[in-house]
Amino acid sequence: MGWDSTFAARVASRDLTIGIIGLGYVGLPTALGFHDAGFRVRGADVSQRTISMLEKGQNPGDDPQHDDVIPQQQDGRWKITTDTSVAVPECDVVIVTVPTPVTSDQRPDLSMVEAAGAAIFDSILPEKRTIVVLESTVYPGVTREIWGRLLEERGLNEGSDVDLAYCPERFVPGDPEHGVRQVPRVIGATDSEVGGDLVELYRTLTSGDVQFVGQIEVAEAAKVVENVQRDLNIALVNELARIFPQLGLDVEDVLNAAATKWNFHRYSPGIGVGGHCIPVDPYYLIQKASEAGAPAELITAARAVNHSMPYNVAADIVKILAVSGIQPSDAKIMLLGWAYKPGVGDVRGTPAEPLAQSLKTAGMDVVTYDPYIENWGELGSLAQPIASPYDCKDVDMIILVTAHPDFLTLDWSKMKGIVRQPVIYDGRRVLDNLGLEADGWTLFRLGAPILEK
Secondary structure (H helix, E strand, O other): OOOOOHHHHHHHHOOOEEEEEOOOHHHHHHHHHHHHHHOOEEEEEEOOHHHHHHOOOOOOOOOOHHHOOOOOOOOOOOEEEHHHHHHHHHHEEEEEOOOOOOOOOEEEEOOHHHHHHHHHHHHOOOOEEEEEOOOOOOOOOOOHHHHHHHHHHHHOOOOOOEEEEEOOOOOOOHHHHHOOOOEEEEEEEEOOOHHHHHHHHHHHOOOEEEEEEEOOOHHHHHHHHHHHHHHHHHHHHHHHHHHHHHOOOOOOHHHHHHHOOOOOOOOOOOOOOOOOOOOOHHHHHHHHHHHHHOOOOHHHHHHHHHHHHHHHHHHHHHHHHHHHOHHHHHHHHEOOOOOOOOOOOOOOOHHHHHHHHHHHHHOOOOEEOHHHHHHOOOHHHHHOOOOOOOOOOOEEEEOOOOOHHHHHHOOHHHHHHOOOOOEEEOOOOOOOOOHHHOOOEEEEEEEHHHOOO
């Protein structure tokens, strides 16, 4: 039936069919959330592997929260397919959650948004007023620029055949307190009545606040700005982590002192920024600003700072080896962690990759342990994955890359049995430095002077 004056009532009675196009990191929890809220869900994904695993009730992703909650095939409210043309005609609302990466030269890659839109609009029933919502991160104007053109090419009219809207995803994979069922949402839509009804729909999905913010472009821009701001804040502390060691100061001591002021916002430096949002989204705004002839110097500089951190850490490692009297070409390094964030096996944009590549380029032998990653694939070509941190031998340095909780409880006395000399580089500033030093380890920390040891 799509959108009409009865839409709000059908939201209340759960008499709607919600389509999710793209069942990855965002789409799967969104589909599960709407199913849990009581709606009929039709999911589509181009990956046969994803669909096959879901058909077996298995979790195709890395977030363990979804391991035991995949609906069974016989559930009439849950149908999945690789064929968008099968799913879309049944839907009142279609939500698109496909990836929006950047190319090798850091330009927005919107090919999947365009392909998803083309598949949807080829399958849509004219005059049904199906609502199509984009959740993928884009720069302001993409929904109208790409999908508006696709509608025109097919002779479909917005407001009678289709209604377009944008609602940026915000949830944090692996974080039960900021999942798809908890985070606040904003919605932009061409038609304010449609936007208001979508607010009611999304309120069934999340306990967080849901607001209609007006134009689609406002909602698109809001998502980009959220992650640009985080990139800027992280870049500041990462740059300070390069400055203060040269002045003989530990950046964490300085930040702790500054944080005693009530309006100071505390961030911590790290080996690098990973994932699919913070390292990617700024490039979307940079590109749009460039097209509009507007400056984006601060955003561009922040992105450069964060992008450089793995390479700066690799340079630190070379200095530490020199202090320890070890030639890089003779060194064996263990990376603790490969995922980009703690508690999950998500490797998208992980800073471990450029770090490992830099260490290998310097002649080092690199191994890595990450208990959250099951399928290493091609990532293992940069570092040799190991099944246990205790089974490796002749390690010259251990680098904490990811702050997995498992690493905080390692048997460090036992770990001393695998090293030629007990040296650790804490790239996340989470280890108990006093306890480790009392146990005989030499601990170097990101943002602390190297020559203090």
